[in-house]
Amino acid sequence: MENSTEIRSFVFAMYGNTDHLKYLFFTLALLFYISVIFANTLLIVIIYVNRNLHEPMYLFLCNLFVNEIYGSTSLMPCLMVQILSDTHEISVFFCFIQIFNIHTYVAVELGTLTIMAYDRYACICKPLHYNTIITIRKVQIVILVIWVVSFVEVGVLLSFTIRLKRCGTVIYNVYCDHQLVVELSCLSDRTVSPINDLIFGLIFGVVVPVSYITYSYIKILSVCLKASTETKIKAFDTCTPHLISLISFVFACFYSLISQRFNMSLFPYLGVVLSMYVMIVQPLQNPIIYGLKLSKVLKVIPQYIGRRTAVFVPPGYILLEIYLVKK
Numbered sequence: 402m403e404n405s406t407e408i409r410s411f412v413f414a415m416y417g418n419t420d421h422l423k424y425l426f427f428t429l430a431l432l433f434y435i436s437v438i439f440a441n442t443l444l445i446v447i448i449y450v451n452r453n454l455h456e457p458m459y460l461f462l463c464n465l466f467v468n469e470i471y472g473s474t475s476l477m478p479c480l481m482v483q484i485l486s487d488t489h490e491i492s493v494f495f496c497f498i499q500i501f502n503i504h505t506y507v508a509v510e511l512g513t514l515t516i517m518a519y520d521r522y523a524c525i526c527k528p529l530h531y532n533t534i535i536t537i538r539k540v541q542i543v544i545l546v547i548w549v550v551s552f553v554e555v556g557v558l559l560s561f562t563i564r565l566k567r568c569g570t571v572i573y574n575v576y577c578d579h580q581l582v583v584e585l586s587c588l589s590d591r592t593v594s595p596i597n598d599l600i601f602g603l604i605f606g607v608v609v610p611v612s613y614i615t616y617s618y619i620k621i622l623s624v625c626l627k628a629s630t631e632t633k634i635k636a637f638d639t640c641t642p643h644l645i646s647l648i649s650f651v652f653a654c655f656y657s658l659i660s661q662r663f664n665m666s667l668f669p670y671l672g673v674v675l676s677m678y679v680m681i682v683q684p685l686q687n688p689i690i691y692g693l694k695l696s697k698v699l700k701v702i703p704q705y706i707g708r709r710t711a712v713f714v715p716p717g718y719i720l721l722e723i724y725l726v727k728k
Contacts, residue, residue, distance in 0.1 A: 440688040441466040469684035472506035476680040496577040508551035515610040522617040
């Protein structure tokens with residue numbers, strides 16, 4: 402028991418022997434990470450420099466894109482280092498940093514999607530009062546509250562885990578997961594973890610936001626059933642990207658929560674891949690679906706990218722030119 406406090410690092414056990422393929426996996430991971438950074442940064446810059454896009458909805462999208470970069474950065478750099486590593490070790494300090502980053506990413510993502518559901522509700526159900534209900538100032542305050550609450554919530558959650566004495570060092574995953582680290586503790590009675598999961602993970606993290614989102618869409622549906630065809634088409638166009646992102650995100654979080662708590666390990670490597678779905682698919686999926694569905698953004702992008710099909714232009718130059726031209 403005394404030696405448990407001397408543990409300074411964990412070992413990931415799910416990387417396996419990939420010596421002959423590790424450089425291929427590293428290259429694929431690097432290209433994917435660069436794609437996430439570029440796609441999200443491009444849309445952030447476009448929204449920032451274009452005054453026509455300075456609206457509450459696009460401010461929410463900017464927050465969403467910033468969070469996608471944050472979430473992908475929480476996983477990908479560590480993943481690439483571990484792919485090239487021979488020992489697959491990570492220090493306890495950096496392990497908890499990764500847990501904190503991943504959990505705050507998930508909390509901010511769900512919080513942003515929740516408030517975006519209310520934004521769609523106000524836009525469709527109360528169009529005449531939308532500019533009064535949703536203002537730039539209110540959006541900025543809400544975004545700040547989402548980040549602060551997420552950091553405090555996850556910080557309180559980890560304050561219980563950090564104090565636990567650890568007797569194990571092997572994490573059966575490719576990244577640090579809160580539940581798997583709790584299972585390495587020396588305590589035979591781990592009732593604290595289910596209580597934390599119930600309060601922070603289920604009630605505040607899932608039930609409250611999903612219930613509110615469901616209520617918002619029920620209201621939207623009731624209005625659309627009585628509205629004109631044009632209103633229905635507009636509602637469909639504005640709500641489709643949000644619904645795709647929301648369903649994808651909730652499914653991934655629900656699977657991760659259930660599979661870890663009930664040890665669903667029939668296909669362990671498939672489970673590991675699906676557990677990374679939120680940090681891998683979501684950060685690239687959102688800029689694509691929102692970029693393709695938002696007509697105002699689509700009108701701006703071809704001015705800087707579409708005309709250069711025959712000549713390669715570095716991504717950084719494109720972003721710089723957008724800024725200089727719009728300025």
